[in-house]
Amino acid sequence: MTNTPQLHRAGSALLERARDLRPLIEREADTAETQGRLTAPVVDALHESGISGMWAPAPLGGAELSPTELLAVIEELSYADASTGWVAMITTFENGAAGAYLGDEAVERIFKGPSIPLFAGQGTRPGTAVPVDGGFRLTGRWSFGSGMLHAQYTHNLAIVEGTGEPRMFVTPVENVTMLGNWDVMGLRATGSIDYAIEDVFVPESQTHPFAQNEPLRGGAIYRLGVLDEALLCHSGWALGVGRRLLDEMVRHAGARAGRPGQLAGSDAFHADFARTEAKFRAAAALVHQTWHDTELTLGSGGRLDVRQETMVRLALNHITSTVAEVSRFVYTSGGTTALRDGLIQRLFRDVHAGMAHITSGPAVLAACGRELAGLAPGESWVVLGLEA
Structure with a gap:
C-alpha cells in the first residue's frame, strides 16, 4: 500500500x-x-x-x-x-x-448540500488576516473576483499578520460587500465584481496555506497546487475561445463566397488564414503536450520539476498571446460585421479581457526564457517568479 x-x-x-x-x-x-x-x-x-x-x-x-x-x-x-x-x-x-x-x-x-457549491474570489492583491483564538479576523478589498455573482463561497488570499504567511481564506458570500462596479470591456457576463470583507472571523479549518500542494482528500491532481491549477484553467479557456474565433471566420468568409471583392476570393486572405490557423494549432499542441506530460508525472506518483513548471507557464503565455493575434486577425478580416455588436466583436473583447490576467503577463514569459536558457541554476518557481 x-x-x-x-x-x-x-x-x-x-x-x-x-x-x-x-x-x-x-x-x-x-x-x-x-x-x-x-x-x-x-x-x-x-x-x-x-x-x-x-x-x-x-x-x-x-x-x-x-x-x-x-x-x-x-x-x-x-x-x-x-x-x-x-x-x-x-x-x-x-x-x-x-x-x-x-x-x-x-x-x-x-460540502454537505445536495449540490457542490460554487466558489469565487481573488488570489492576488492580498488582504490581511489577524490571528485570533480558533482562527483569523479577515479584512481586505479585492479586484476582479471572478464569478462572484454566481458563488456561494469566496476564496480569498490574505497575509497573516505577524508571520507574513500567505493563506487562502474561505467565507460564505454573505460575509462579502459587493462593490457593484462590473463596468468592463470584455467578459461582461462573468459577474467578476470587486468586493470587500471587513473584520470577518474565519475559522482555522476554513483556511489553508496558499502554497499547499498535498491534498487532505482527493488524488494527485491536487499536488499541482492552486497556482498550477489556475494555469490549467486559463489554458483550456484560451483553447476554446481561439478555436471559436477561427471557426467564426470560416463561417463569415463562406457566407460571402461568390460575391465580388469578398474575402473568399482573396489570395492574401487565404495565406493569412493559413498562417493564423497554423500558429493557433502549434500553440494548442504545446498546451496539450505540456499537460499530457504533466499528467504522466502525476499518474506515476511524481511532482512537477522546475522545467515542467516552466512549461506550464510558457504554454499558457504562448496560447494566450497567440489567441490575441488570432482575435486581431479575425476582427480585422471581419470588416463591418466585426465592428457591429455580435459574436466576433464579443469574442474580440473577451480575449483582450482574458489576456490581461496576471498569469499571462510579460514578467512570466521573461522568467520562462531565463530558465529555458539555463540562466537560473538552483532556482525554483515561487508563484510566478523564479527564486533561489
Whole structure:
C-alpha cells in the first residue's frame, strides 16, 4: 500500500454533457452579456450536469477530472461562450481546492448540500488576516473576483499578520460587500465584481496555506497546487475561445463566397488564414503536450520539476498571446460585421479581457526564457517568479 495520492480519471461523460449544453449556452449568451452574469438556466444546467463538480474531489461527490480531461471540458464550454467557460473554470477550480485542502470541519459544513457549491474570489492583491483564538479576523478589498455573482463561497488570499504567511481564506458570500462596479470591456457576463470583507472571523479549518500542494482528500491532481491549477484553467479557456474565433471566420468568409471583392476570393486572405490557423494549432499542441506530460508525472506518483513548471507557464503565455493575434486577425478580416455588436466583436473583447490576467503577463514569459536558457541554476518557481 502507498500513501501517495493517485491520479483520478473520470472518463468522457462530462465532456459529452458540456457538448450537449452548447445550444443552451449559445442561446443565453446575449442575455448574459446584457445582465452582466450568466443566466439562471445556464447556471442550473452546469449544476445539473455535474460540471460544477468537475474539479471537486471524488470523495466529496465531485468528478475530480484529470488535467487533460479538465482541459477538454473547459475548452468545450469556452467555445460555446467565453464568459460561461470563464465562470465554470474559476468557480469549480476553487471548489476543488477548497475540497482538497480545507480542514475536516469546514468541508463537512460546506460540502454537505445536495449540490457542490460554487466558489469565487481573488488570489492576488492580498488582504490581511489577524490571528485570533480558533482562527483569523479577515479584512481586505479585492479586484476582479471572478464569478462572484454566481458563488456561494469566496476564496480569498490574505497575509497573516505577524508571520507574513500567505493563506487562502474561505467565507460564505454573505460575509462579502459587493462593490457593484462590473463596468468592463470584455467578459461582461462573468459577474467578476470587486468586493470587500471587513473584520470577518474565519475559522482555522476554513483556511489553508496558499502554497499547499498535498491534498487532505482527493488524488494527485491536487499536488499541482492552486497556482498550477489556475494555469490549467486559463489554458483550456484560451483553447476554446481561439478555436471559436477561427471557426467564426470560416463561417463569415463562406457566407460571402461568390460575391465580388469578398474575402473568399482573396489570395492574401487565404495565406493569412493559413498562417493564423497554423500558429493557433502549434500553440494548442504545446498546451496539450505540456499537460499530457504533466499528467504522466502525476499518474506515476511524481511532482512537477522546475522545467515542467516552466512549461506550464510558457504554454499558457504562448496560447494566450497567440489567441490575441488570432482575435486581431479575425476582427480585422471581419470588416463591418466585426465592428457591429455580435459574436466576433464579443469574442474580440473577451480575449483582450482574458489576456490581461496576471498569469499571462510579460514578467512570466521573461522568467520562462531565463530558465529555458539555463540562466537560473538552483532556482525554483515561487508563484510566478523564479527564486533561489
